[in-house]
Amino acid sequence: MKTLDIYNTDKDTLQKWYHLLTLGRAIDEKAPMYQRQSLGWSFHAPYAGHDGIQLAIGQTFVRGQDFLFPYYRDMLTALSAGMTAEEIILNGISKATDLTSxxxxxxxxxxxxxxxxxxxSSAVGTQAMHAVGVARAMAYYNHTGVAITSIGEATVSEGYVYEAINGASTEKLPVIFVxxxxxxxxxxxxxDQTANRKVAENFSGFKNLKIIYCNGKDVFDSMNAMTEARAHAIETGCPVIVHANCVRIGSHSNSDNxxxxxxxxxxxxxxxxxPLLKxxxxxxxxxxFTEEELLAIEAEVKKELSIANxxxxxxxxxxxxxxxxxxxxEPYLPAKYxxxxxxxxxxxxxxxxxxxxTLKSEFRYNPDTFLWGQDVANKDKGGVFNVTKGLxxxxxxxxxxxxxxxEDFIVGSANGMCRFDPKIHIVIEGAEFADYFWPAVEQYVECTHEYWRSNGQFTPNITLRLASGGYIGGGLYHSQNVEGALSTLPGARIVYPSFADDAAGLLRTAIRSKGFTLFLEPKALYNAVDAATxxxxxxxxxxxxxxxxxxxxxxxxxxYGNTTHLCLKVAERLSKENIGxxxxxxxxxxxxxxxxxxxxxxKKTGKVIVVHEDKVFSGFGAELAAxxxxxxxxxxxxxxxxxxxxxxxxxxxxxxxxxxxxNEERIYKAAKELLEY
Known part of the structure; x- marks a missing residue:
């Protein structure tokens, strides 16, 4: 592999690099002025001091093959990857034609x-799991390319970054973590973040993982590191960490001093x-180059920025x-039923x-359907309740x-894998019990935001299954309900069947639909005679x-859910007693x-009682009643x-x-009192 330096890099390439470096810095320095003029760019994180590595990331990115997940400081990365100054500014001042959103x-x-x-997202490091997911699709579909994700060293403290790197090394996936x-x-x-001076050393014991250190302030060292990383990831199919030593010349952002x-x-x-001056x-x-030639490039940049502005x-x-x-x-619309x-x-x-x-039927129907989760595919076992047995x-x-x-890796990598191709539909068992899903709520939020945040450009085609509810003697972490909390987040469909046919029908519609669906399963009814149809x-x-x-x-x-059967019994009892x-x-x-x-x-009855298994206070029934x-x-x-x-x-x-x-008695009492009102 040819090593680049100041001597053997052709002049056209050097000119392009200097143009990009100068243009990026000009926008970086101009961004705060938009805020001072009340034109926008109310959040700006200057990249100055990261110039070498960001130029290299963008130049290494191969359009049509790779997926790039830049973080909020990656302005020069985006420019270097091919975005224009105008596209960058449109995002900065939040115009309707902003490509991002x-x-x-x-x-x-x-x-x-x-x-x-x-x-x-603005939640730092979440994209690391998305990069792993899309790399999983690359490996499955034999696609030549890499997923590149970029983070700061402090973000490595986030647990989902560790989960992403662990997942990529375990599955041997072509991801470059910069x-x-x-x-x-x-x-x-x-x-205060880590005991190691170089945070990449925290991962030195991970198998199948290559670590490359470089000077992120130096263009050539960064280019060589990124070129080596991409070649290694494609050749071996395994992940790489590129640890780039940078400096932060400015404050963290325009709200920081x-x-x-x-x-x-x-x-x-x-x-x-x-790095630019160097x-x-x-x-x-x-x-x-001569001084005159560089001044000519700088003048061209100034003109380009003026037009873009x-x-x-x-x-x-x-x-x-x-x-x-x-x-x-828009969801899948049933044709027959x-x-x-x-x-x-x-x-x-x-x-x-x-x-x-239904899962088996849908897997036969669409060969681009996938399923994963905890304990879902272990020999003859298919999860705690054998829901996925035989798949x-x-x-x-x-x-x-x-x-x-x-749990957050399960959801986050599903979000990423969907990005590879919209034909992909994923079913995930987000946790073995709904009560254990809370570590994944951050990634749940990501899934609910994606369609709106991207202005309709991307939505994760995911059906998230959770075994929910009580009546099994499970206690804490085996009997709770989560729909009341999760229904406050726009961007997810939430369904909760009570009978076998509805479970099958809603699951089929969810898997065939575009977008994100939370599919809650009342586990106490899995084998209940009353729920069989x-x-x-x-x-x-x-x-x-x-x-x-x-x-x-x-x-x-x-x-809905478990209480449907209690309610039906109460209704029959009241009818037999001629109460109502x-x-x-x-x-x-x-x-x-x-x-x-x-x-x-x-309109017909004039009286309403709402019954569900979740807590009365702040449960979903509060929204129904309101x-x-x-x-x-x-x-x-x-x-x-x-x-x-x-x-x-x-x-x-x-x-x-x-x-x-x-229980039946509490429902009966409440219904009887309502009828007598």
Whole structure:
């Protein structure tokens, strides 16, 4: 491999590099002026001092082969990869024509998704797992290329960076993790982040991982390091860390004052280490360019920046009328079972079998469907409840496999793999029990943001399965409900079936749909006789369509999941006792919600009781009650009642579980009192 230096690099290349370095620095220094003029760029993290490594990342990136995940300080990286000055400024001042997000995302987040310069979050380091996911797809589809992800040295302290590097080394994936080490995480010095002076040394024991150190201030050392890293990743299929030693010349961002934690000696040192000035001196010292030639390049840059600035300033601002666009993509629309009901007879199937058989059917239907999670593919076992039993045997270990016990890695790498091709659909078991999903909530947020944040350019095609709820004597971490908390985050569909046919139909629709779906499974009903139904082979249930399980005229009982069966029993009991005829609605789909069916029932009965397993306080039922109370108040003949769990965790001993979770008697009492109101 040819080593580049000041002597053997052709003049055209040197000219291009100097042009990019000068242009990048000019924009870097101009960015704060936009804020001072109230034109935008309210967040700007200057890259000065990272010039060598950022130029090298962009020059190494091969459009059409690689995926690039730049972080918020990677302005020169984006320029070097091919983005124009105008595109950079459009992002900085948040114009409607900003390629990253049309002004929806924070400034200094540069992307061009059509080139696979990816849109990343403001939560530092999250993109590392996305890079691993897309590299997994590269390996599966025999694609020649690498995923390049860039982070600061302080970000390595984030647990999901460790999970990403561990995952890439375990799976042997072509990922280049670039660590741009400038010594500070905002104001926190490196010594407070890690015991190793070079943070890459924290990974020295990882198998299948190559570590390359370079001077990130030096163009040639950085180019050689990145060239070696890409060649190694492609040749071996294994990951590489490039640790680039940089300096941070400016403050962390325009909201930071570095003089509060850096002394004058240090500030003088970093200014003297300016990579741009060093490169300029080299070009003159080794007679590669004359002063006049460099001044001509600088004049050209000044003109280019002026034109880019003028065009960007004149570009339109975002239209507030579009704020509701791209929250959720259009779902798959069932063709045969358009209302999600059927009248077929025959042998009943229990809920766990319905899910298992639907998964297998959908894997046969679409060969670009994948599944992974904890404990989902271990010989004859398929998860704690055997929901995925037999999938790996039929579809192979490349499509169905176990993930590390790292919930955020499970979700984050799925997000990344979807980026490779929109035909890919992924089913993940996010945790063995829903209660253990909380470490992955950050990546859940990423999945819900992607479609809106990218202005409709990308949405992860993921079905996230979680075994939810209690009534199994599981106690804390085996009996909780999560839908109330997660429903506050826009960008995910949330479904919660109560019967086998609905579980099959909603799962099929989720897997075939574009976008992100949270599929909650009431584990107490997996093998319950009450939840078993006839399940047509091709049954489909549309999102946002409730199911009336029992018709009635005296009150409307709204429910889902485990409590649906309790409610049906209570309704029958009240009918037999001639107390009242209750309509029971199983909403099935929390987001989107079938308000039409609910409202029509409220108009008919005038009384409403909401029952769910989650806590009454801040549970999803609070939103149901508020919606009905606000929009249907004139039809109500009594206050809306709610039944759910106590505002406590779910205890382990049976007496605690019985006291905490809703049961028939509590539902019966509440319904009877409502009917007598």
């Amino acid at each position: 049309g002004g929806r995302h924070m400034s200094n987040h540069f992307s061009k998704i059509e080139w696979h310069i990816e849109n990343i 660590i741009q080490d400038n010594g500070y995480g905002i104001s926190v010095p490196k010594k 570095q003089s509060l934690y850096r002394d004058e000696y240090e500030l003088s040192y970093v200014k003297a280490a300016d 490169f300029r001196r080299m070009l003159l010292r080794y007679n590669r 003028r065009n960007a300033i004149m570009a339109p601002d975002p239209d507030p009328a579009t704020v509701l666009d791209f929250v959720l993509p 358009t209302d999600g009901t059927h009248n077929e007879t025959g042998e009943k199937t229990n809920l766990v079998t319905a899910i298992n058989e 790996q045997q039929e579809f192979g270990s490349k499509r169905v496999f176990n993930a590390p016990i790292a 006839v399940v047509p082979d091709d049954f489909e249930v549309p999102f946002g369509k409730a199911r009336i399980r029992r018709t009635g005229d005296d009150a409307t009982l709204i429910t 005829n209750i309509e029971v609605i199983d909403i099935r789909s929390l987001i989107p919600l079938d308000k039409e069916t609910l409202f029509e029932s409220v 919606t009905i109370g606000t929009e249907m108040f004139r039809y109500l003949d009594a206050p809306i009642q709610r039944v759910g769990s106590t505002f406590t965790p779910v205890g382990f001993h049976p007496v605690f579980e019985q006291a905490i979770l809703p």
